[in-house]
Amino acid sequence: MEIDFQGSLQTGFFTSRMDKMLGWARKYSIFQYPFVTACCGMEYMSTACSHYDIDRFGAGLPRFSPRQADVLFVVGTISQKLAPVLVQIYEQMCAPKWVVAFGVCTCTGGFYDNYATVTGIDHIVPVDIYIPGCPPRPETVLEGLMLLQKKMQNQKQEI
Amino acid sequence: MEANITLQKIQENFENDVIEVHSRFQQDTVVLASSSLLQVATFLKEDPELQYNYLMDLTAVDYWKRKPRFEVVYHFLSVANSFRLRLKVPVAEPEPKVDTLTSLWPGANWYEREVYDMFGIQFTGHPDLRRILLYPEFEGHPLRKDYPIKRRQPLIGPKH
Amino acid sequence: MFLNVGPAHPATHGVIQIRTELDGEIVRKADVEIGYLHRAFEKHCEEATYTQCFPYSDRLNYVSPLISNFGFAAAVETLMDLQVPERCNYIRVILSEISRLTDHLTCIGASAMELGAFSVFLYMVKAREWLYELIESVTGARLTISYGRVGGVKADLPEGFEKECRAALKKTREVLKEVDELLTGNRIFYDRMRGVGVISASDAIAYGITGPFLRSTGEAYDVRKAFPYFVYDRFEFDVPVGEHGDNYSRYLVRMEEMQQAIRIIEQALDSLPEGPTNVDPEGEIIEPDLMSDLGKYGKTSGLLKNEVLIPPTLQGSEKRYHDRVAAPSKEAWLPPKEQVYSNIEALMNHFKIIMLGHGLRPPEGEVYFPVEGANGELGFYIVSDGTDRPWRVRCHPPCFPIMAALGSILEGDQMADIVPTFGSVNMIAGELDR
Numbered sequence: 001m002e003i004d005f006q007g008s009l010q011t012g013f014f015t016s017r018m019d020k021m022l023g024w025a026r027k028y029s030i031f032q033y034p035f036v037t038a039c040c041g042m043e044y045m046s047t048a049c050s051h052y053d054i055d056r057f058g059a060g061l062p063r064f065s066p067r068q069a070d071v072l073f074v075v076g077t078i079s080q081k082l083a084p085v086l087v088q089i090y091e092q093m094c095a096p097k098w099v100v101a102f103g104v105c106t107c108t109g110g111f112y113d114n115y116a117t118v119t120g121i122d123h124i125v126p127v128d129i130y131i132p133g134c135p136p137r138p139e140t141v142l143e144g145l146m147l148l149q150k151k152m153q154n155q156k157q158e159i
Numbered sequence: 160m161e162a163n164i165t166l167q168k169i170q171e172n173f174e175n176d177v178i179e180v181h182s183r184f185q186q187d188t189v190v191l192a193s194s195s196l197l198q199v200a201t202f203l204k205e206d207p208e209l210q211y212n213y214l215m216d217l218t219a220v221d222y223w224k225r226k227p228r229f230e231v232v233y234h235f236l237s238v239a240n241s242f243r244l245r246l247k248v249p250v251a252e253p254e255p256k257v258d259t260l261t262s263l264w265p266g267a268n269w270y271e272r273e274v275y276d277m278f279g280i281q282f283t284g285h286p287d288l289r290r291i292l293l294y295p296e297f298e299g300h301p302l303r304k305d306y307p308i309k310r311r312q313p314l315i316g317p318k319h
Numbered sequence: 320m321f322l323n324v325g326p327a328h329p330a331t332h333g334v335i336q337i338r339t340e341l342d343g344e345i346v347r348k349a350d351v352e353i354g355y356l357h358r359a360f361e362k363h364c365e366e367a368t369y370t371q372c373f374p375y376s377d378r379l380n381y382v383s384p385l386i387s388n389f390g391f392a393a394a395v396e397t398l399m400d401l402q403v404p405e406r407c408n409y410i411r412v413i414l415s416e417i418s419r420l421t422d423h424l425t426c427i428g429a430s431a432m433e434l435g436a437f438s439v440f441l442y443m444v445k446a447r448e449w450l451y452e453l454i455e456s457v458t459g460a461r462l463t464i465s466y467g468r469v470g471g472v473k474a475d476l477p478e479g480f481e482k483e484c485r486a487a488l489k490k491t492r493e494v495l496k497e498v499d500e501l502l503t504g505n506r507i508f509y510d511r512m513r514g515v516g517v518i519s520a521s522d523a524i525a526y527g528i529t530g531p532f533l534r535s536t537g538e539a540y541d542v543r544k545a546f547p548y549f550v551y552d553r554f555e556f557d558v559p560v561g562e563h564g565d566n567y568s569r570y571l572v573r574m575e576e577m578q579q580a581i582r583i584i585e586q587a588l589d590s591l592p593e594g595p596t597n598v599d600p601e602g603e604i605i606e607p608d609l610m611s612d613l614g615k616y617g618k619t620s621g622l623l624k625n626e627v628l629i630p631p632t633l634q635g636s637e638k639r640y641h642d643r644v645a646a647p648s649k650e651a652w653l654p655p656k657e658q659v660y661s662n663i664e665a666l667m668n669h670f671k672i673i674m675l676g677h678g679l680r681p682p683e684g685e686v687y688f689p690v691e692g693a694n695g696e697l698g699f700y701i702v703s704d705g706t707d708r709p710w711r712v713r714c715h716p717p718c719f720p721i722m723a724a725l726g727s728i729l730e731g732d733q734m735a736d737i738v739p740t741f742g743s744v745n746m747i748a749g750e751l752d753r
Contacts, residue, residue: 036332037333037748038356038358039378039749042381042382045444049444049448051444051448064329077358079355081293082334082356084314085334111363114309114358114359114362115308115362116358118313118316124315134463183684184397184398184686212524213524214527216713222710241546245687264526264527265525265526266724268723269719270719292354292752308362
């Protein structure tokens with residue numbers, strides 16, 4: 001039997017399946033770049049280690065080079081002094097890329113509303129998932145991660 | 160009551176420079192004219208009976224509207240005798256200036272940079288007086304009472 | 320050659336930049352740049368009331384937040400000339416030492432991970448998790464606890480704490496033994512650590528370094544021994560000292576300090592006093608929500624004589640509210656919430672302490688209170704002008720002088736030695752930059 005590739009491209013059947021497949025592959029092989037600055041780093045450690053075991057979600061391997069990573073975990077307060085560094089790291093990452101704002105300091109600035117801090121990293125980089133909490137419990141982080149996976153699965157995939 | 164030796168000795172040796180002495184909360188405190196800071200610090204460090212070998216902390220306080228406006232606060236510790244001493248040096252505007260202690264304690268270097276960064280107090284003779292916690296582009300000195308807490312000077316991004 | 324390490328480098332926990340000048344593999348000059356996590360702790364404290372400063376003080380040293388919490392509380396208490404009850408002091412000692420354990424576990428785990436011993440890191444975090452669960456059962460939070468109060472602590476220990484604590488300590492001891500076997504005699508670990516990052520005792524003192532970093536050089540200064548606070552003078556413990564002032568000595572000192580911390584906790588648990596209680600022992604035990612409901616309906620007669628059990632944490636571990644962990648002075652101590660909801664005196668007391676324009680008002684003056692933090696002497700210098708807000712709060716961060724000395728320590732070592740040396744500093748950006 002001959003498959004009508006041309007036809008299925010036009011109807012969109014083939015590409016939508018392709019999207020699903022890529023999404024499935026991407027969501028279970030998250031290479032994260034932990035940009036750890038502050039208190040939330042402690043909970044990030046707890047999440048990554050054996051007790052809560054982030055490896056169950058295919059996100060067990062942090063890459064410490066932004067070129068190799070596809071999810072940027074911004075963990076902890078970002079100060080004005082640090083903001084250019086964060087933007088540079090974001091720009092160095094290859095598409096497709098996602099950003100997770102870990103902890104309330106990165107979401108809104110939290111109670112650090114002063115001359116030195118950035119009130120929410122979405123002022124300087126686009127954010128996909130916000131995980132609130134000061135710091136968020138590991139369970140919250142895992143839920144955020146699952147939401148990110150859902151988002152990865154359902155979005156239109158860039159190739 | 161051993162610790163009172165320190166106050167006694169300072170008063171004996173630097174009679175004219177001591178402005179005030181007290182030990183509230185059992186914490187010995189000396190208020191000193193800034194001109195003799197270096198001599199007193201050397202004395203504290205080298206006197207065989209006192210041996211203040213630690214410069215534990217160095218900070219400043221901005222008493223806004225009081226004259227002189229600033230006070231540089233030193234905390235010394237003598238491990239051998241378990242003495243602590245607080246030394247306060249009033250510094251006036253418009254050009255607050257104090258001698259550096261880096262020649263006696265290299266650790267004073269960063270503390271003085273921090274005080275310069277936060278209060279704008281100059282340390283004469285400091286080898287490398289530049290901002291430490293904030294970035295060079297920052298204008299003003301945030302721990303002064305007239306600096307509003309929310310005045311942002313972002314390097315990048317909107318001013319919120 | 321010039322090489323930049325950081326601010327975003329996998330081996331720098333927390334953000335810091337080390338600008339190095341290299342000659343081949345040898346570091347000729349290292350310039351350390353800090354301030355990437357400056358969050359204006361001191362400025363915020365000037366804007367906040369004394370009670371509101373506690374959450375900020377949690378986030379100074381976020382690996383051992385309880386120590387900075389209690390340090391700040393003790394500084395304000397000195398200013399107000401308050402005496403806290405025995406039991407409260409014991410609780411503070413126990414929790415401070417648990418915090419010291421979590422701090423050293425994280426430090427050794429992380430620095431071992433950077434030398435390739437990843438399993439050590441996993442073991443250490445596993446042990447830390449048990450201690451976090453313990454802290455959570457007491458304070459209600461894992462990390463940023465805000466448990467200290469001026470004149471006491473937030474609440475008493477939960478029921479069954481002693482048993483849980485002993486069990487967790489026993490397990491932690493096993494982990495420590497395991498790690499000791501893995502690392503202490505390990506050839507690779509030994510060669511990477513011995514003779515690297517050396518500092519002499521006189522240099523350390525000149526820089527004002529305290530804590531394990533100082534003790535590794537042979538100086539035995541420890542605030543808990545030299546200026547005993549809380550009730551540390553009642554316990555037997557040793558202050559371990561090293562010989563060489565290198566990374567390996569610091570590792571050994573930290574390992575031994577954890578054993579001593581466990582020793583202190585066990586002694587404190589043995590002698591934990593019961594203390595006075597205002598609750599009538601004949602009163603029956605009722606649910607706290609029922610008690611506050613009765614109070615709202617005005618049925619207050621005899622209500623205060625009842626003993627209530629409150630579940631303060633998500634896990635529902637129960638503890639009795641007591642005045643035995645609070646100073647008798649009503650001007651400082653926040654009354655328990657059940658009383659606030661059920662009688663007018665407590666409500667007014669609460670109002671007077673919490674509302675803006677009232678609040679705690681220490682007399683005019685200044686005070687410096689040192690405690691032994693996990694990295695060294697952690698001091699709070701507070702200037703009060705008699706109002707409800709501190710005029711100035713200064714935190715003396717223990718790792719600040721160490722970082723000031725780091726540049727000169729690194730000089731002459733190899734490029735790859737930056738990583739273990741920096742790991743042994745145990746830099747906590749939150750307290751370094753404040």
